[in-house]
Amino acid sequence: MNFKKQIFGFMDMLRFTKLVPNRRQALASGADTPLPRHYRVNEMAKALHPGRMEVEVTAVRALTDRMTELTFRRTDADAFPFFRAGQYVSLQGSVEGSVVSRPYSISSSPREALENKLTLGIEDAGFFSDYLNRQAKVGDRFLMTEPAGEFHYETLRDKKQIVCVAGGSGITPFLSMAKSRKEGDESYEMLLFYGARDEAHLAYKAELDALAAEGALKVVYVLSDETREGYEHGFVSAELMAKYADLQNVTFFLCGPAAMYAFIQKELAPLNLPVKAVRKDATCCGARNVENPRTFTLTVHIRDKVYTVPAREDETLLVSMERGGIQAPNKCRAGGCGYCHSKWLGGDYLVAEGRDGRRAADRKFGFIHPCVTYPQADMEIDVPPAE
Amino acid sequence: MEKQSAKRYDVVVIGAGNGGLTAAIRVLQGGYSCLLLEKHNLPGGFATSFKRGRFEFEASLHELNDFGSPTEPGDIRTLFRDLGVEDKIDWVRIPEAYHLITTDKKYDCEMPFGVEAFIDKMEQYVPGSRKSMTEFFQLCNEVRDAQTYSNSVNGNTDSDYMKSHFPNFIKAGSYSVNEVLDALKMPKAAQDILNAYWCYLGVDCDRLSFLHYGSMVIRYITRDAWMPKMRSHEISLALDTRIRELGGDIWYHSEAASILTDENRAITGVQLTDGTVIETRHVIANCAPHLVFGKMLDKKAVTEAQVRATNARTFAGRGFTLFLGLNKSAEELGIKSHNYFIYDTADTARQYDLMRKVSTNHVQATVCLNNAYPECSPAGTCMMYFTTMFMSDDWGNVSETDYFKAKDRVAEDMITVFERETGCKIRDAIEEIAVASPTTYARYCGHPEGVIYGYETADWDSLMPRMMMMKEDAALCPGLRFAGGYAMRSSGYSSAYVSGDLSGRQTVGDLKKEAQ
Numbered sequence: 001m002n003f004k005k006q007i008f009g010f011m012d013m014l015r016f017t018k019l020v021p022n023r024r025q026a027l028a029s030g031a032d033t034p035l036p037r038h039y040r041v042n043e044m045a046k047a048l049h050p051g052r053m054e055v056e057v058t059a060v061r062a063l064t065d066r067m068t069e070l071t072f073r074r075t076d077a078d079a080f081p082f083f084r085a086g087q088y089v090s091l092q093g094s095v096e097g098s099v100v101s102r103p104y105s106i107s108s109s110p111r112e113a114l115e116n117k118l119t120l121g122i123e124d125a126g127f128f129s130d131y132l133n134r135q136a137k138v139g140d141r142f143l144m145t146e147p148a149g150e151f152h153y154e155t156l157r158d159k160k161q162i163v164c165v166a167g168g169s170g171i172t173p174f175l176s177m178a179k180s181r182k183e184g185d186e187s188y189e190m191l192l193f194y195g196a197r198d199e200a201h202l203a204y205k206a207e208l209d210a211l212a213a214e215g216a217l218k219v220v221y222v223l224s225d226e227t228r229e230g231y232e233h234g235f236v237s238a239e240l241m242a243k244y245a246d247l248q249n250v251t252f253f254l255c256g257p258a259a260m261y262a263f264i265q266k267e268l269a270p271l272n273l274p275v276k277a278v279r280k281d282a283t284c285c286g287a288r289n290v291e292n293p294r295t296f297t298l299t300v301h302i303r304d305k306v307y308t309v310p311a312r313e314d315e316t317l318l319v320s321m322e323r324g325g326i327q328a329p330n331k332c333r334a335g336g337c338g339y340c341h342s343k344w345l346g347g348d349y350l351v352a353e354g355r356d357g358r359r360a361a362d363r364k365f366g367f368i369h370p371c372v373t374y375p376q377a378d379m380e381i382d383v384p385p386a387e
Numbered sequence: 388m389e390k391q392s393a394k395r396y397d398v399v400v401i402g403a404g405n406g407g408l409t410a411a412i413r414v415l416q417g418g419y420s421c422l423l424l425e426k427h428n429l430p431g432g433f434a435t436s437f438k439r440g441r442f443e444f445e446a447s448l449h450e451l452n453d454f455g456s457p458t459e460p461g462d463i464r465t466l467f468r469d470l471g472v473e474d475k476i477d478w479v480r481i482p483e484a485y486h487l488i489t490t491d492k493k494y495d496c497e498m499p500f501g502v503e504a505f506i507d508k509m510e511q512y513v514p515g516s517r518k519s520m521t522e523f524f525q526l527c528n529e530v531r532d533a534q535t536y537s538n539s540v541n542g543n544t545d546s547d548y549m550k551s552h553f554p555n556f557i558k559a560g561s562y563s564v565n566e567v568l569d570a571l572k573m574p575k576a577a578q579d580i581l582n583a584y585w586c587y588l589g590v591d592c593d594r595l596s597f598l599h600y601g602s603m604v605i606r607y608i609t610r611d612a613w614m615p616k617m618r619s620h621e622i623s624l625a626l627d628t629r630i631r632e633l634g635g636d637i638w639y640h641s642e643a644a645s646i647l648t649d650e651n652r653a654i655t656g657v658q659l660t661d662g663t664v665i666e667t668r669h670v671i672a673n674c675a676p677h678l679v680f681g682k683m684l685d686k687k688a689v690t691e692a693q694v695r696a697t698n699a700r701t702f703a704g705r706g707f708t709l710f711l712g713l714n715k716s717a718e719e720l721g722i723k724s725h726n727y728f729i730y731d732t733a734d735t736a737r738q739y740d741l742m743r744k745v746s747t748n749h750v751q752a753t754v755c756l757n758n759a760y761p762e763c764s765p766a767g768t769c770m771m772y773f774t775t776m777f778m779s780d781d782w783g784n785v786s787e788t789d790y791f792k793a794k795d796r797v798a799e800d801m802i803t804v805f806e807r808e809t810g811c812k813i814r815d816a817i818e819e820i821a822v823a824s825p826t827t828y829a830r831y832c833g834h835p836e837g838v839i840y841g842y843e844t845a846d847w848d849s850l851m852p853r854m855m856m857m858k859e860d861a862a863l864c865p866g867l868r869f870a871g872g873y874a875m876r877s878s879g880y881s882s883a884y885v886s887g888d889l890s891g892r893q894t895v896g897d898l899k900k901e902a903q
Contacts, residue, residue, distance in 0.1 A: 001525045003555040005562055005570045012558035013550070019561055023852040024859070030699025032691055035681030040783030041705070041837045045830035047787055082787045114788070150439065155795050156802065157817045185788070274714055275441065276818035303638050303663075304393055329428065329640060336438070341428050341639075343631075359436050359443055361621040365475075365628050384428050384640035387661070 048081045049146050052092075052387050055118075057140045063203035067123045067169055068133045069107070072144065073116045080113035085180035086152035086173040086253070086281075090145040090331045091120065093128070099322045100128040103284060103332055105255065106147060107172040107204070109179035113147075121203055123169035126286070145331050145339075151255070151281040153177070153188050158251040159277075161189045163244075165236050165264055167256025168196070173281060174255065175204050175211075182216035190217035191245055193236045195260070198226035220244060236260075238267040247271055255281040282334035285352050285372045290314040299380040300326055301345070311379065316352075317370035327386035328370060335372035340383075344368045347379030395666035396422040396636075398894055399657045401643045402673030404432030404832065405883035406870030406890070408626035410671045412470050413891025415633035419898055422665060423630060424657065426642035431623030432673070432832050432871070433839065434880065439819040441765050442712035445772060446823075447839075448619040449587075449726060449754050450481045450612030452603060452881045461610035463881050466888055471632075475625035479760045481612040486724035487583040488808045490749075491732040496580050497724060500611040509577055519573035523581070526567070527605035529556045530598055542857055556598070560851055564592035564600045565735075579733035586728060586752055587879065589704040589776060589840045591739035596849035599877075606881075614759055619880075646670055646679065646867070648688040654866040669897065671890050673871040676700075677835050693863055700848060703840030703878065704742070704776025705825040709798045712819030717757045717769040721811045725758040727751070729808050743779040745797065749804050750775050768818070773801040780836050782825040794822040834872075840879075841872035850877060861893070868894055 005012050059071035074080055083106065092101035108119040122132045151173060153162065164174045171194055180186045196202045202221060212219045222232040222240065232240055241247055248271065254264055261280055268278065290313055298311035298320050309324030311317060318340060321328045331339040335355035344366040351358075355372040362368075368381065398414045400407045403425035414421040429435055433447040455461030460468065467473040484498040484505065496512050499505060506520045533553035537544050549557060559567050564585070568578045582592045584604060592600070615621040630637055647656040647664070656666045672679050680693045713720065729751045732738050742748045757769040764770045775797075785793040798820070806812055825837020844850050853860075853875045860875065861868055872878035874886035 001522050001555060003522075003526055003558050003567075003570070005558065005566060009554070009558050012561070013554075015561035016557045019847075019849075019852040020855050022847045023856060026847040027696040027699050028692070030695035030697065032695055033698065035677055035694060035697055036835070037682055039829070039835045040780065041825045042829040042833070042835065044783070044785070044787065044790070045826045045837075048790065048826065049830045082790065084791055111788075154820050156799055156814070157820045185791075274818070276714055303641065304636070338437070339428065357438060359438060359617070359620050361436070361617040361624045364617065364621070365624040367624070384638070385661075387640065 050077065050081060051146060053077070053080070053144045053146065055142050055144045057136055057138050057142075060137060063121055064201050066133075066201070067121055067203045068136070069119055069121050070132065070136055071117060071119045072142075075141070079116050080118045081146055082110050082113060083147035084152040085110055085176040085186060087147040087149040088151075088173070088332075089118070089120070089147055090333070091132070092143040092145075095128060095131050097325065099325060099327050101322075101330060101333075102126070102128045103334075105151075105173035105176070105281065107175045109176055109183055110185055111183045112179075121169055121172040121175075125169070148331055148337060149282070151253070151279060153186055155187060157276065158188070159249060160187075161191065161245060161250045162253055163241060163247070163250045164190060164192045164253045165256065165260070166192065166194045167260040169203070170256035170260070170281070171203055174253070175207060178208065178211045178217040182211060182214060191250075192217050192219045193222055193241060194219060195222045195224065195236050195256070198223055199228060199231070218244070235263065238271065248273070250277070252278040253281075254278065258283060282332055282336055284333045285316060285335060285355055287319075288314045288350075288352070288374050296347070296375045297378045298375060299378075300328075301380070301382040302326070302385050311375045313375055315374070317349075317368075317373045317375060317379070317381065320375070321370065321383070328383050329386050330371050333371045335369050338369065340369050340371050342368055342370055342384070343382035345380040345382055348376035349379060350374045350376055393663075393665065396420045397667065397898055398422075398669040398671060399424060399665055399667040400671045400673060400870075401657065402432065402871065403430040403623075403627070403637065403639075404673045404871045405434050405880060406872070406874060406887035407432075407671065407673030408623065408630070409466075409470065409884050409887025410673070410870045410891035410894070411630050411635055412626065412633065413888055414671075414894055415630065415635045417892070417895030417898070419895060421630075421635045422667070423635060423637045424641045424643050424659070425637065425639050426833065427831055428639045429620075429623070430627045430637070430639075431619060433828070434619035434623045436618035436620040437821070439710075439712060439821055441768065442770055442819050443618060443763075444710045444712070444770060444821065445618040445754075445756060447708070447774075448614065448880055449752060449774070450614060452612055452879070453606035453610055454478075454613040455610035456480075459610070461606060463884060466884060470626070470629060472622070472625040472629050475628065476621050477616040478613045479616050481614060481725055481759045483725060484607060485583055486727045487580055488727060489579070489730045489733045490808065491734075492579065494580060494733060498580070498583070500608055502608055505608050509580060512580060513574050513577040516574050516577035519568075519571045520577060520581075522571050523568070523573065523601075524605065524608075526555055526559060526571075527601040529553055530559075530601045531605050534602055537854070542854060560598050562597050564595050564597050567597040567601075582733075582735055583728045585735050586750060586776070588844060589778075589878070590843055590845045591735035593736045594845040596844065596851060599844055599850040614756070616760060616763070643683065645685070646683045648685060652688045652690075669866050669894050671868050671870050671894055673869075673887070674833060675835055675838075675841070675873045676869060678833065679867070690863070696860075696863060701843040701845070702836060702838045703843040704778055705780070705782055705837040706823065706828045706839035707775050707777065707782075707797055707825065708823045709773040709801050710819075710821040710823075711771045711773075711813065711817055712764065713769050713771065713813055713816040714767070714818040715769070715816045716767055717755050720769065720813055720816060722755045722758065722769065722771070722809070722813075725755060727753040727805075727809070729753065729804060739778055742776060743781065745777055745781045745793075748775060748777060749800060751801050751804060753805060771813070773805065775801070776840065777825065782837065790826070794824050797824075798822050839872070841874070841877055844877045853877070857889070866897075
């Protein structure tokens, strides 16, 4: 072929030779004004995702005999990020020489976050939670991860009506969701079933009643050990829920202990609902039941440093590192968020059942999530620094 | 507790994106020590995956260009072979080139791989297009041969050799796609259908260099496209593994804050956001020159020429992607193609203009991965991702409190357009959904304004003069080279790998010269 654009092909050739001089000239003619140091979209990313935040307790309030509400403000900024109601943060502190952290659902609303206020309802559930429940006081300082998690309403995925089922401290994300609905940031119709032993163990009842009176949600209290007028008695069964909603035409949001999930799942089974109809909040991965657990040596590389700590086979690698004073990244502690993603270098291990949230290639190339991994031998891993 | 002391490195690579990963391997293969720094806790940058419920979503890769089969490898498979990662990855071939739909002219065209098949199909859609299409591919072949020659002499081409062997390459070389297609007297409808790939380069065909487009199209059509089975995360981890095998170090969660220099503006090290200093005299930056010259280097170390050259350039598209996990199979939903381009208009310049604003942009490049790799999600489900770009900073107008709703609005529009144009009803099947906005891209990869395509390869800043000025551009800042979407080869997976290959090998050359 003989390509020609202009009548004389050599004119086309000449144009080609100008490509470099043209570009050279254009680069030299750029403005000499200083290059930007800030970009709007990146500033927004930083506001929404600040990473680890420094926080201080501004109020402590007893909710029940097993639950305390802590209110926080940021000391490193004027506001918490706007978030999606239902999300959690992970709180981190030092207790008796160990670095400890736990995820907690946020009970305050996304709008309150912008006023530098964020509250967590903390139930007695382990080492750190017990400490927070009994000893945290106004002025105490902690680190907190940015709000995260997929346990929230999705406008394009979920049904207009949502049926929320709360057990124990599982009420906290739903309080945030009801507030967010009231504030106009969410569009669902919310029906909440809140199960507890008796009325005294219902946290946030006054707040929920006030929100219900304002039309933000409809709430049904279900007491298992107490019969009271105005309350349902027993458990949150399918039969009970069906009295209040067409269960084929709702999206379920469940937050509570594992036993509650198992119960509801069994109750809903006969309805043959699609997978997408039931959303469950993740629960923290705890210790494994092992008789006479062995203790192994865990070698941890963080950048160019090497640490060795004992690691019990009934505890996750993350817990072993924390006990040894090593700050390792973590958020959900449930195997799902991937924030603790680390390179496996050697040694047998077990992943907690049903919690292997790794990507396919992670398994292929030897990466693990220490928050749900138990050692079965001496192990060696490469962990990113906490921040 | 034991402690080791910090060591110095021959090269520090900033950013473990496709370019940075490749560059690190090349440095190590050259026999030099290398530290790869990454602010995120994963390698790959955009080349990653994430899980939601039963689905593992591909974060960004639509199809890997210029890959080819094991027996007829394209340039990228050959590169992966040289890097030592080809066999670490399970590959799957993409079945067809693309499915183009435009709202204005009602195009609905399914184009195959293979030059003859492509020309035959075009003749069916546009009778009388065969001659110009055949010439188009002849011209593209010459473009490819010229580039192969240029690469073989490291860009130091002999002008007389070029003129005698690749005259058409040179004669077409300064023109836009549309100028060349007009000169070939290609029927307008055939041009419209052929131009479908333009959004992969993010520049309309009035301003996109023919050489750039032609070299991409020929590589797609003759060598077809491939995907790793475990999403692009499989490539990124294979590269990570290879770096470790070669004795390199990778530090995740380790963001480089500044590049340190001495009084002669020579690079002396890299400082992390936590204050850690790593000594080195060579940096390969897998990030934007805007960040390096605007923030990471001390003001005193930045020359006027660097500032002018950086300011002269134009940011390319800001990314937006919707990910859907659907609880029905692609077959049940009627989704037949792997890869759809859906445009408002076949007029690429007009389309580009519509993409400046969030509210007027309805373009989507949409992939249903199951149609290339059925097992990518559980039986009875399928996965889709819909990508678009904004050709301005309009997304920056979104407020914090409107952020989640703004994402939903664009996502809903993408679903509406897909359903309207293909007739496939997907809305009720959504089991998992995730949305990445320019804010998300800015968050994970730090790119200014959430840009995913580096600098626009339009007009004077097109691919050819960039390649021809590679040496000259690098001379602006000794000791520093760029890799990734902002580098000389521009954006896209294949280009980013190639830029890392070039900058990695050139840095090895710099080190060898120093040693002499």
